[in-house]
Amino acid sequence: xxxxxxxxxxxxxxxxxxxxxxxxxxxxxxxxxxxxxxxxxxxxxxxxxxxxxxxxxxxxxxxxxxxxxxxxxxxxxxxxxxxxxxxxxxxxxxxxxxxxxxxxxxxxxxxxxxxxxxxxxxxxxxxxxxxxxxxxxxxxxxxxxxxxxxxxxxxxxxxxxxxxxxxxxxxxxxxxxxxxxxxxxxxxxxxxxxxxxxxxxxxxxxxxxxxxxxxxxxxxxxxxxxxxxxxxxxxxxxxxxxxxxxxxxxxxxxxxxxxxxxxxxxxxxxxxxxxxxxxxxxxxxxxxxxxxxxxxxxxxxxx
Numbered sequence: 366x367x368x369x370x371x372x373x374x375x376x377x378x379x380x381x382x383x384x385x386x387x388x389x390x391x392x393x394x395x396x397x398x399x400x401x402x403x404x405x406x407x408x409x410x411x412x413x414x415x416x417x418x419x420x421x422x423x424x425x426x427x428x429x430x431x432x433x434x435x436x437x438x439x440x441x442x443x444x445x446x447x448x449x450x451x452x453x454x455x456x457x458x459x460x461x462x463x464x465x466x467x468x469x470x471x472x473x474x475x476x477x478x479x480x481x482x483x484x485x486x487x488x489x490x491x492x493x494x495x496x497x498x499x500x501x502x503x504x505x506x507x508x509x510x511x512x513x514x515x516x517x518x519x520x521x522x523x524x525x526x527x528x529x530x531x532x533x534x535x536x537x538x539x540x541x542x543x544x545x546x547x548x549x550x551x552x553x554x555x556x557x558x559x560x561x562x563x564x565x566x567x568x569x570x571x572x573x574x575x576x577x578x579x580x581x582x583x584x585x586x587x588x589x590x591x592x593x594x595x596x597x598x599x600x601x602x603x604x605x606x607x608x609x610x611x612x613x614x615x616x617x618x619x620x621x622x623x624x625x626x627x628x629x630x631x632x633x634x635x636x637x638x639x640x641x642x643x644x645x646x647x648x649x650x651x652x653x654x655x656x657x658x659x660x661x662x663x664x665x666x667x668x
Contacts, residue, residue: 388549391534409531410454413524418447420520420579430588437512446502450517453498454491454524461490465629466616488525488570488606489633495521511591511648518598519578525602526571533563540565540612554614562613569605577601593648599641603634 394402421443425436462485463478499517503510532538539551540560548558578598581587587594610630615621619629 386547386549388536388551390552393535405534406531409527409534410524413527414447414451414454416527417520417523418443420523421516424516424519424582424588430582430586431512432589432591437509438516442506442508443516445506446498446508446513449498449502450495453494453496455494457494457497458486458488458491461487461493465490465633466619486528488528488602489637492637509591511595512588515588515591515594518595519582520575521598522571522575522578522602526567526575529563529567529571533561533567538563539614541614543612559614560612562609565612566606566609569609570602574598574601574605590648590651592644592651596641596644596646596648599637599644601641603638603641606634607631607638 391405393404393406395405395408396403422440424430425438425440425443428434428436431437459478465487467485495517496514499513500510502508503513536551536553539549539554540562542548542557543560544558545560547561549561550556550558578594578601581597582594587597607630610628613628613630615628621628622632
C-alpha cells in the first residue's frame with residue numbers, strides 16, 4: 366500500500382537537501398603543460414605507491430622483523446617490483462571496474478576501457494592484478510612469495526587511502542542521502558545532501574588500517590610467520606569495506622543485490638574475508654623459525 370506524503374516527509378527531504386556542507390569544488394586537473402593535463406587522480410595513485418614503497422624499504426632494512434632475522438629481499442629487488450605492482454594495479458583495477466561495475470557501457474563503447482582519466486577503478490580488480498604480479502615476480506626472481514605478499518599488504522592501505530581521496534576530488538562514488546551535519550551536495554549527485562563516503566573509506570580502509578598493520582609489524586613477530594600479515598590485511602579491508610557500504614550509494618547500473626540490502630562491494634569482499642581467514646590459519650600452523658638460518662636455509666630465505 367502507498368503511504369500519503371506528509372508534511373514531516375517534506376521537512377525531512379528539505380533538511381537533507383539544504384542542511385549540508387558545501388562540496389569543495391576542486392578542479393580534477395591539477396595542472397597542465399601544453400596539451401598535457403595532469404589530474405589529481407593520477408597524482409594520488411603515484412603518491413600512494415611512492416609512500417608505500419618508502420615504508421616497504423624501511424621494513425626490508427630491518428632484518429629483525431623477518432624469519433631467521435634476515436630480510437628475504439633487498440631494496441633493489443623491492444624497487445624492481447614496484448613497476449610490476451604499478452602495472453598490476455592499473456590494469457587489474459581498470460579491468461575489474463569494467464567487468465564488475467561498467468560492463469554494459471563498455472560493450473557499447475569498447476574505448477571506455479582506456480578512459481582511465483575519467484575515474485573508474487576497482488579495488489578488488491587491482492588486488493587481483495597485484496596478486497598476479499607478485500606471483501610472476503616471485504617466481505622469476507626467486508623471492509619468497511608469502512613474504513612479498515606480506516610486505517605489499519602492510520603498505521597497500523596507503524595507496525587505498527589516496528585513491529579514495531581522488532574519488533572525493535572527482536566527485537564520484539558518493540554516499541547515500543543523509544541529514545548529518547557533514548553531508549554534502551555532490552555536483553553529479555543531484556540536489557540531495559549525501560554522505561562523503563569516499564572520506565569514510567579513506568579513513569577506515571586506508572589510514573586506520575595502515576596504522577594498525579604498521580603497529581603490528583613493528584611491535585610483534587608477525588612477519589616471521591609468512592602469510593599472517595597478508596591475512597590480517599585481507600580481513601581488515603574486507604570488514605572495513607562491508608562496514609562502509611551502507612553509507613555508499615550503489616552504482617546506478619547495478620543497484621542492490623539479494624533483495625535490496627547486499628551491494629557489489631559487499632559481495633566481492635566476502636571471498637576476500639574468507640581468503641584472509643585461510644591465510645591466517647595457514648600461517649599460524651607453521652612453526653616460527655627460532656634462529657638465523659633455521660628453516661630458511663643458509664641464505665635466510667623461507668619458501
